[in-house]
């Protein structure tokens with residue numbers, strides 16, 4: 001096993017950062033778990049957040065329990081594994097399972113159509129892992145309630161089908177004990193986005209069929225290198241991130257097209273955006289772009305390709321990126337273990353739901369309607385159609401700024417369009433792309449040198465959402481919501497999933513608008529027609 005970091009052209013700048021870190025003894029201190037590395041104000045948080053350094057070893061202790069769970073699930077014929085978890089509680093298993101090509105249904109959405117899709121899929125063979133460190137995340141709590149009811153309605157005992165992963169003492173642990181669910185307790189000294197090699201990453205992945213033991217082996221093999229001043233891949237990568245930031249390049253374009261690892265950029269996006277995007281600083285990860293297009297941007301490749309690259313197996317990548325992020329946090333002068341602005345949108349959401357009571361949510365009045373797309377926001381008076389809105393948004397992105405697209409829709413909806421009989425691979429890809437709202441990223445990216453990001457709501461609220469609100473005030477925001485035609489009640493709660501989803505969108509929009517940044521909401525009154533219209537308008541800009 002080896003992991004190689006290529007630092008490319010700026011070797012002198014990277015070396016300078018690396019040398020100053022080694023002169024201060026940072027690599028060995030970090031490997032030993034020194035919580036003082038990010039300053040006095042961060043020390044209390046860091047003291048309870050460095051457990052990830054030991055997970056390649058301590059994670060092994062879970063393996064016998066995990067083997068039992070897997071054998072039991074197999075014996076009972078439960079081969080559809082659903083993971084309900086947000087941010088750090090689902091992003092790692094998603095990459096692990098995609099890389100090993102084992103199926104895992106991830107629920108990190110409040111979209112009723114997407115949740116219904118999962119509910120209607122093999123319920124009689126479904127095992128649900130409810131994963132939440134805090135045990136208080138509203139999306140995950142909703143999924144648990146919905147699946148409990150679905151199982152009971154189908155005559156299945158939820159205690160036979162729900163496994164809980166949480167921190168000791170969380171409210172979810174209590175609920176699970178009362179309900180008779182099997183509980184796997186995670187290491188409380190590991191934050192959500194650093195938890196890839198903890199129970200949060202391992203339990204759902206193993207149940208889905210991944211070889212988690214190898215993942216730990218690959219991470220364990222790289223661990224001793226992290227104490228070194230030379231030949232330390234985490235230090236190299238951290239120094240690279242830090243040096244680029246100090247040189248004014250704070251947009252990290254993540255590329256992985258030729259890698260054998262599937263989807264790692266989405267996991268890195270959360271790790272880096274949430275860890276560094278605060279106090280007006282931060283590194284913005286950009287997923288899906290093809291190249292750096294301006295001098296505030298640079299690329300890093302997962303795999304062997306490219307000038308700057310990081311090549312090695314997934315388990316090692318997890319540990320090295322975590323270490324590098326902690327190093328970059330020190331170079332930037334921020335606390336890489338807190339997420340001070342994530343709570344803001346959550347609070348806005350709860351306030352909006354509470355204030356609305358049984359009445360409609362404060363969605364406002366559209367400033368214009370273009371076919372199946374309603375437009376909400378403060379726009380110039382001469383804006384007459386959707387093309388004007390998109391053009392205005394692109395022009396509103398400042399120097400060194402970025403455009404963030406945030407879609408609160410069904411991430412799987414394009415599958416329906418792509419399911420067209422015996423079409424060729426090219427036809428299927430084409431059908432998919434023209435029905436997938438994520439295609440908007442590439443269409444708008446084509447029209448600007450500024451980076452364009454895309455996130456599914458509410459998933460991104462646990463990732464780039466921190467950077468949007470805590471990082472530099474340089475974002476321009478395009479939010480997309482859609483009509484709900486088949487809503488789902490959240491048992492014993494005063495909201496449906498669709499209502500919660502809209503409240504989340506409105507809550508985040510409120511947080512973004514309060515910073516004076518341009519923010520527009522497009523509402524698709526017909527989702528399929530709305531996506532097609534939006535993409536065709538963007539194509540013709």
Ligand SMILES: O=P(O)(O)OC[C@H]1O[C@H](O)[C@H](O)[C@@H](O)[C@@H]1O
Nearest residue numbers: 087088089132133134137192462
């Ligand atoms: O695991 P949970 O407590 O449900 O948290 C899920 C996610 O919630 C918040 O957004 C945190 O900022 C994330 O880092 C975390 O991964």
